[in-house]
Amino acid sequence: MSSHPAHVAEYAIPVEAPAGVVYGLLADPLRWPVLFPSYIHVERIDSDGSRELLHLWDMASGRLRALHVRRHLDPRTRTVETERIDPTTRQVTGRGVWRVTPDGDHASVLTLRRELGTFLALGPRAATSTAAQALDAEVRARLDEVRAVAGRWERLDELLMAFSDSVHTTGPPELVYDFLQRIEDWPELVPHIEWTEVGTDVPGVQFVDIDSAAWDGGSTVTSGAVRLCFPAAGYIVHKDVVPPAVLSGHTVQWTLLPDSSGVSVVCTHSVLLREEALGSFLGAGATLTDARHEVRTGLGQAGAELLGLAKWHAESALRRVG
Template identity: 45%
Template sequence: MSSRVHACEHTVGVAAPAGVVYGMLADAVRWPVFLPSVVHVERLDFDGVQERLRMWELADDTAAAADAADDDTAAAAADAADDDTDAAADGADGAGAGAGGGVGGVLGGRVGSWHARRVLHPDVRAVVFEQEDAVWPGSVTSGVWSVRPAGEAECVLGLRQECGLPVAAADGARREAEAEADVHRRLAQVRRAAGWWERLDELLLSFEDRVRIEGPAELVYDFLYRIGEWPGRVPHVERAGVREDVPGIQVVSLDSCAAPGGRTVSTRAVRLCFPHAGRIVYKETRTSELIAAHSGEWSLLPDAFGVTVVAAHQVMLRQEAVGRVLGAGTGLLEARDHVRAWLSRASTETLGLAKWHAESTVRRLR
């Protein structure tokens, strides 16, 4: 079927310096924390100016998918409806095209993955992108982000996207409207993230926990991969719903009591599993009240005598929830310590049980 190129371009004012906004666009590896719809970004090649990326992004009903794996479908349906107003629904914005490249393929209708090439132009604050693997009409094929100063602490953010549409498509007007809406959604996501620029150093935290295991990496990975079995293995996990329509892409809903005071916290996440690399990357699509964004990775570093397992976290705090959750007068520094201790306690407990699982299995086989 013949196709035509449809181009759409829009701009939006942003309450942040142009350099801050450009830096956010250029640093695609950190997009999972800044942009709700982005699950994970792998930088495959970079020479300082040109880069090749592989990106994963949320699509349509990802936020509700894990609940479909549970038996309590009535409660799940209500939660899914509520998510239209929270960060989980925000994460589904723009599933029809790529933030800097477009969706090359939607896996299981929930997570899109594609490759993109980008050229960074810091002198004019522009990022030019081109998608390598468009697979259907309507996919974004190329475009450019641009940032223009509009004062010391303001700028104008622009996005132009080009996509291929069938020439004789009966729903051509609808497709064009969706393409226009996608540009607006992406601009809104960046504008919202950039609006926090004055407090980003306080709102963002990255940390990791690690444990040394004298056992095979395969057993450790298997424990971490089988998250659906954690309620019977990991004390702080009360319930886990897992859906894996496509091998290696898990949509998970989790109830855990690792938070201080033992209260139950419900989260949802997308997990990308790479068994040959010994990695499981995840992005929460529904976070706890104190957390605006949370992504992380379980990674295995094997050697001749065992394996070191690392649990890495990247978190953005939700500033407006700090006083409500931790009490009036609580500062961001205290909130950072609180969240780090809570997440670290949960990951350390999980790592310890993975260690016990691998090492005790080896002892039984000796």
């Protein structure tokens, strides 16, 4: 293995949003999975307000990766410095800087610089070239993602929504979790799920294609998702990587909260509406208020159905044992 000089990718793009808005998107990583297509899940491990450590899962070059990321946020200069760390080896795999520069009151310039350091043994030159090309593509893609969301800043509060539904069961949490995890069995158990295909090459990670009944009784809706399963912690994260047409972003988290009388199962949806699809979804003249109501009702009913079936699955097993 030989060591090669660092590769640096740095690009700047104009953004039709105030610098403070753009910086705010960068500073709030817990919202990234619903805002940006490439992010699957983000957890904040530690933070003192200006320095933080994140555990994030994202898609890069068509592959899922898990990273620890150290970040230093400076709201005064609107910069975010990052350091990427392999969570297994603890080796630093890259560094970067986001910078937001005002360009008038309602526009800005967003710059992202990332590098593959000389501290990495990158192997043969061909492998180094491939890594450099992937880094260039990733930087451009990340910038485009932020620009697309920031450009809707005046309507973002209306486009974003989050809501939860829950059920309490006296059944064992292990059986509740088992039902929610075994998505490959849902076509036989869940009325609105027509077909699934599940890939599980990595333990705890499910790549899923899903056909489900449309909310309005229309044609079948096809979507694709990545699911991260954390059985020891009692939760499952679901991110639509191919969301239904009316949604730009959609994440679901199933959380089990044991108590003295059983377990509460909470289903939390986070949604970013696709404004340009409202007409085809609800008809001419549809408003964001209409869309919010329809999405809340449709996703809520689907989630409630799954919650009820998880409860039944766990409690019926107890009745059979008794």
